[in-house]
Amino acid sequence: MKIKEEINNSQYIVKRAKIIRTKRMTEIEKLFEISLPNGEFLDHDPGQFVEVSLFGVGEAPISISSSPSQRYSFEVCIRSVGKFTSAVNKLETGDEIGIRGPFGKGFPVRILEGNDLLFIAGGLGIVPMRSLINYVFDNRRDFGKVNILLGCKTPSDMLYGDEVSKWQERMDVNFNCTVDRGSPDWAGNVGLITSLIPGITLDSDRTFAIVVGPPVMYKYVIKELIAKEIPEQQIYLSLERHMKCGVGRCGHCQIANIYCCQDGPVFSYNKIKNIRGAL
Ligand SMILES: Cc1cc2nc3c(=O)[nH]c(=O)nc-3n(C[C@H](O)[C@H](O)[C@H](O)COP(=O)(O)OP(=O)(O)OC[C@H]3O[C@@H](n4cnc5c(N)ncnc54)[C@H](O)[C@@H]3O)c2cc1C
Numbered sequence: 001m002k003i004k005e006e007i008n009n010s011q012y013i014v015k016r017a018k019i020i021r022t023k024r025m026t027e028i029e030k031l032f033e034i035s036l037p038n039g040e041f042l043d044h045d046p047g048q049f050v051e052v053s054l055f056g057v058g059e060a061p062i063s064i065s066s067s068p069s070q071r072y073s074f075e076v077c078i079r080s081v082g083k084f085t086s087a088v089n090k091l092e093t094g095d096e097i098g099i100r101g102p103f104g105k106g107f108p109v110r111i112l113e114g115n116d117l118l119f120i121a122g123g124l125g126i127v128p129m130r131s132l133i134n135y136v137f138d139n140r141r142d143f144g145k146v147n148i149l150l151g152c153k154t155p156s157d158m159l160y161g162d163e164v165s166k167w168q169e170r171m172d173v174n175f176n177c178t179v180d181r182g183s184p185d186w187a188g189n190v191g192l193i194t195s196l197i198p199g200i201t202l203d204s205d206r207t208f209a210i211v212v213g214p215p216v217m218y219k220y221v222i223k224e225l226i227a228k229e230i231p232e233q234q235i236y237l238s239l240e241r242h243m244k245c246g247v248g249r250c251g252h253c254q255i256a257n258i259y260c261c262q263d264g265p266v267f268s269y270n271k272i273k274n275i276r277g278a279l
């Protein structure tokens with residue numbers, strides 16, 4: 001009992017971590033590479049999140065964007081949308097930041113092993129997705145065919161541009177991306193991400209779809225995946241809900257009888273499709 005309490009209490013302990021690298025990605029998004037005290041390993045699963053805090057300002061759930069194969073530091077990408085995220089985006093290398101976690105259920109890596117993968121990311125969805133994509137590349141022989149579809153508003157909104165170009169060049173990946181609005185130097189697709197799905201050749205029995213993006217995207221993407229005959233239990237989605245505690249105590253993230261922070265944020269479609277308000 002005492003051990004259980006100690007484990008639970010450790011969920012509330014904020015670790016004083018250090019920012020060891022930053023990179024401005026767009027006008028509003030910035031990457032932070034972070035190391036925990038005493039070289040501690042975060043030991044996360046792709047798809048999990050951490051609670052990031054700044055003393056006197058606040059705390060927010062933020063997805064981990066690096067693969068767990070990167071052991072001595074981890075990365076997050078933070079979009080400036082309000083008081084907390086704007087304050088964090090002013091931090092630089094050498095600054096301290098608070099970290100709790102990792103929290104939540106990530107992507108089911110063991111279930112995905114041996115199967116073909118179809119990654120579909122819209123907007124900021126590439127942030128948690130990148131953790132799994134890089135994990136798959138670091139363990140490439142454990143997975144079958146890989147398809148990656150990315151979508152964002154304009155070419156300048158594309159995150160991790162250099163890395164995405166390398167994914168595109170790989171011979172063992174089928175890659176495609178699209179933007180809602182092009183620019184004079186954009187030679188790629190223009191249109192919704194759903195328009196890329198019908199053109200993919202896949203073996204529906206052994207394909208798992210991993211979908212992360214804004215809520216509005218899910219309904220239409222799922223429709224296309226079902227049309228491709230991917231079984232509902234082979235479609236995984238990451239839900240973003242307003243969260244506070246991150247550990248199933250405050251109820252901020254509750255949808256019907258599920259706590260998004262603990263039962264998710266990653267769910268299989270068949271588990272949440274009948275839950276009102278989930279999608
Ligand atoms: C599991 C999870 C993972 C996340 N991962 C990332 C990430 O990798 N990078 C990142 O930049 N952000 C991420 N977010 C969103 C981030 O937590 C919010 O943007 C942040 O809490 C906003 O705090 P703020 O004080 O800056 O803005 P506020 O002043 O609190 O809000 C500003 C605006 O952002 C909206 N907002 C606030 N919280 C959320 C939320 N949870 N989801 C959607 N909109 C919100 C508000 O409705 C408001 O319109 C994630 C959220 C969750 C739940």
Ligand code: FES
Nearest residue numbers: 244246250251261
């Ligand atoms: S964020 Fe508090 S219960 Fe989920």
